[in-house]
Amino acid sequence: MKGTSMPTLKWLDANIERIIILISYTLMASIVFVEVIRRFAFNQQAAWSSTIPIYLFLWVVWTGCAYNVRIRTHLRFDELRVRMSYGAQFACLLLDAALWIVFSVIVIYYTVDQVMISRDNFAIVQGTDDVMQWWFYLATPFAFALLIFRVLQNVAEDIATFRAGKPFKIQVGILG
Numbered sequence: 466m467k468g469t470s471m472p473t474l475k476w477l478d479a480n481i482e483r484i485i486i487l488i489s490y491t492l493m494a495s496i497v498f499v500e501v502i503r504r505f506a507f508n509q510q511a512a513w514s515s516t517i518p519i520y521l522f523l524w525v526v527w528t529g530c531a532y533n534v535r536i537r538t539h540l541r542f543d544e545l546r547v548r549m550s551y552g553a554q555f556a557c558l559l560l561d562a563a564l565w566i567v568f569s570v571i572v573i574y575y576t577v578d579q580v581m582i583s584r585d586n587f588a589i590v591q592g593t594d595d596v597m598q599w600w601f602y603l604a605t606p607f608a609f610a611l612l613i614f615r616v617l618q619n620v621a622e623d624i625a626t627f628r629a630g631k632p633f634k635i636q637v638g639i640l641g
Contacts, residue, residue, distance in 0.1 A: 481611070482532035489524035496521075512592030520590060520601035527608030534565065535615040543635045554633050558623045565616045569609040576605040 500514035533539045541561065546554050583599040590596040626633055 482528050482535065485528045486525055486532065489521045489528070493518040493521040493525065513590060513596070514592070516591045517593075517596070520598070523601055523604040524608075527604050528611070531608050531612040531615055534612050534619070537619065537634055547635050551627075551630075554635065555623065555627045558633060559620070562616050562620045562623075566613055569613045569616075572609045573606045576602065576609070580606060 496514055496518050500510050504510045530539070546557055549557065580599045580602045583602050584597065588598040590598055590601070623633065
């Protein structure tokens with residue numbers, strides 16, 4: 466039993482963002498595609514077809530943010546960093562991590578309130594009878610908690626890189 470959970474966790478760690486993005490984007494695109502066909506071919510449209518894709522977009526965007534932090538393609542000023550000393554590069558990476566964590570904690574703090582208010586008021590998605598808005602609003606605090614986890618993983622990697630004296634993963638150009 467113990468041997469099977471570790472590969473599963475490693476696989477989930479490597480793929481969680483992709484899975485969430487793929488499912489959300491596929492659902493979003495499918496709803497839009499089907500409803501456009503229905504609207505123009507059959508003159509019908511589901512009442513929720515213009516709201517659910519917008520809510521699914523929350524999952525795509527915020528999970529994509531965590532994914533980009535994980536693979537280190539988020540907004541950074543690497544053109545400047547590559548010209549800095551090794552110690553200054555490390556300090557900038559730690560500053561990045563601290564800023565991401567502070568920003569994420571602020572986002573989580575305020576969006577959990579939004580999720581709870583929506584849940585407590587039984588807010589439903591427009592055009593549906595029983596699809597709750599908070600299910601979609603949960604995307605923001607979840608993704609930013611995942612982002613903090615990814616930042617901490619990057620910090621651990623950066624500390625190990627710094628201690629080993631190896632070069633940091635810094636992109637020189639916009640295309641890598």
